Amino acid sequence: MSGKPDLDIAPQPTPLLSERWSGVPSRLTSEASTARTRLYSNKTLPHSAPRQRPARLPPGLSESDFSTAVKDLRQSIGAENVVINDQPLKDGWYLEHPNTHDAFHVVEQEELVCSAVVYPGSTEEVQKVVRWANKHLIPIYPISIGRNVGYGGAAPRVPGGVVLDLGKRMHSILNVDGENASCMVEPGVTYFKLYEEIQNRGLPLWIDCPDLGGGSVLGNAIDRGVGYTPAGDHFANHCGMEIVLPNGELLRTGMGAIPGPDGTDSPVWQSFQNSFGPKIDGVFSQSNFGIVTKMGFWLLHEMPHRSYCFTFAQDEDFPRIVEAIRPLAQKGVLGNIPQLRHVVQELNVTGRRKSTFHDGEGPMTREEIRRAAKELPLGDCSWVFYGTQYGDAQSVERQLGVVKAAFSDIEGTKFWLPEDVPQDHYLHSRVQVNSGVPILRELDWLNWLPNAGHLFFSPITPTRGKDAQKIHDMIVAGHKKYGFDVFPTLCIAGREMHYIANVIFDRADADQKRRAVALLRELVDDCAKEGFGEYRTHLLFQDQVARTYGWGDQALMRFNETIKDALDPNGILAPGRCGIWPKRFRGRGWELGLEDVDMKVIGPKL
Ligand code: ADP
Numbered sequence: 001m002s003g004k005p006d007l008d009i010a011p012q013p014t015p016l017l018s019e020r021w022s023g024v025p026s027r028l029t030s031e032a033s034t035a036r037t038r039l040y041s042n043k044t045l046p047h048s049a050p051r052q053r054p055a056r057l058p059p060g061l062s063e064s065d066f067s068t069a070v071k072d073l074r075q076s077i078g079a080e081n082v083v084i085n086d087q088p089l090k091d092g093w094y095l096e097h098p099n100t101h102d103a104f105h106v107v108e109q110e111e112l113v114c115s116a117v118v119y120p121g122s123t124e125e126v127q128k129v130v131r132w133a134n135k136h137l138i139p140i141y142p143i144s145i146g147r148n149v150g151y152g153g154a155a156p157r158v159p160g161g162v163v164l165d166l167g168k169r170m171h172s173i174l175n176v177d178g179e180n181a182s183c184m185v186e187p188g189v190t191y192f193k194l195y196e197e198i199q200n201r202g203l204p205l206w207i208d209c210p211d212l213g214g215g216s217v218l219g220n221a222i223d224r225g226v227g228y229t230p231a232g233d234h235f236a237n238h239c240g241m242e243i244v245l246p247n248g249e250l251l252r253t254g255m256g257a258i259p260g261p262d263g264t265d266s267p268v269w270q271s272f273q274n275s276f277g278p279k280i281d282g283v284f285s286q287s288n289f290g291i292v293t294k295m296g297f298w299l300l301h302e303m304p305h306r307s308y309c310f311t312f313a314q315d316e317d318f319p320r321i322v323e324a325i326r327p328l329a330q331k332g333v334l335g336n337i338p339q340l341r342h343v344v345q346e347l348n349v350t351g352r353r354k355s356t357f358h359d360g361e362g363p364m365t366r367e368e369i370r371r372a373a374k375e376l377p378l379g380d381c382s383w384v385f386y387g388t389q390y391g392d393a394q395s396v397e398r399q400l401g402v403v404k405a406a407f408s409d410i411e412g413t414k415f416w417l418p419e420d421v422p423q424d425h426y427l428h429s430r431v432q433v434n435s436g437v438p439i440l441r442e443l444d445w446l447n448w449l450p451n452a453g454h455l456f457f458s459p460i461t462p463t464r465g466k467d468a469q470k471i472h473d474m475i476v477a478g479h480k481k482y483g484f485d486v487f488p489t490l491c492i493a494g495r496e497m498h499y500i501a502n503v504i505f506d507r508a509d510a511d512q513k514r515r516a517v518a519l520l521r522e523l524v525d526d527c528a529k530e531g532f533g534e535y536r537t538h539l540l541f542q543d544q545v546a547r548t549y550g551w552g553d554q555a556l557m558r559f560n561e562t563i564k565d566a567l568d569p570n571g572i573l574a575p576g577r578c579g580i581w582p583k584r585f586r587g588r589g590w591e592l593g594l595e596d597v598d599m600k601v602i603g604p605k606l
Pocket of ligand 1: 144146187216219291574
């Protein structure tokens, strides 16, 4: 599937938020246009190519069964809301967010694809689709926006499943409560949309957003994504959900289970998370137990803030940096979820190509990184710590004094404020993200390779020098073995850090894709042997990761399967998501593990 760029099919202009639910706010028009031009100019793959294989059908259905089922669904929710996925696939780019397949395909592009996309317009229509799926035994896979890049995008785990794209017609901000500092959103509300709405209303409130602002507030939270303000743990800051269960019934969690007077919602739905009895919200995150159609979130009050960074001189300083950070984070001196990044990330966030710094194949050498970093604003260094302190000027000054003192023993440490670096330096982007302003800056590193796609390897790492070093060493050794540059970012809390290693590959290069898979398989296995596991992973690694949480002869998985079978006896809802397979699929060759590196066909093994 490689070849000349298909220049006849020009990329679509990026729609604005005023034109499309998933568009960009007008303040980012120029950034979006620059990002798109750069990405498209670094592309050798055609925008689309004719399909090599027939369109996928749901497993177990004949063409005529499927066509009867589609007719049935079209009658129930409108023909225009059911679209068969039989056209050439387009990877597009972040803002086009295809809902037909995994745009960052690490296997053949046509492998992780759906048979059709369905657009429900209300909770009632979601219930209709669920009942339809039960009737025809068709797996359905809900997405909110489908920009879950690096983790499988919009693709269903079972090829030929039907994608339920909730965002297109269910994207209302149902409530923003300025007094309670909370909101209630539908699946298609992006960080961009929520942020702009709060600005338009002139409320002195912040949202928390991840590095890229085009994702779904609800989708990111139920996939347990993180951001960078003091409310960076998105699931921990949700309050109340409405869920369609796999049998079509409707459930409200938290105080939402109390009906309000005269058919209204409970006035405390967004005020108290725990309600009464078992707290069940958690089982609807990273699972396939329900479809979330509404979700409440707490918002922050805006506050003065000061972003900064520290640079460290030596790669070997890593465990000492971690040791210095731990007490700061545990005592709450660090106001947010700060990041520790290796200096190589300073190179790729410039948006420049790897070929600017390095000739030929293979990863960059440390010497090349050093030489290139010398020319950049922070200079030749090893690790960069990006933090933000919150509060009035005096308080921030005092907090910064404590942080500086903690790092002062590490020789060669330098402290930088935004005014010390040029306007286009990454530190200015952190000022925005760390105060809840959603942007697009993080797209820049996708220019590193032509046709770049990426996978995240994301183990939970103790905030303890010795263990962090052990995990880092494994990641470095694995990347070296499989020939990839190492891009580590650590999102730091007091007791653990989300280590996010970003494996960037060229989608036109089958060998690179194979090596990326082999690297991830091996890292998951290596970390598990030391008792470490991932917080989140790409669809194709979810079985393997889930099985590493196998204490007590897979007690956790057996518990999850018990819930799955009780709630979803027909196994229609996102089979295989997070490694949880319903009875109908379980043990029939769908599960993928360490040995599955050459994944030519995703389906039951004979
Ligand atoms: P984002 O665009 O914010 O990254 P996605 O819409 O891609 O988020 O959602 C991330 C993952 O969470 C999806 O792959 C899907 O498995 C799951 N998911 C998303 N929205 C829902 C929902 N409303 N109900 C249940 N699961 C969902």
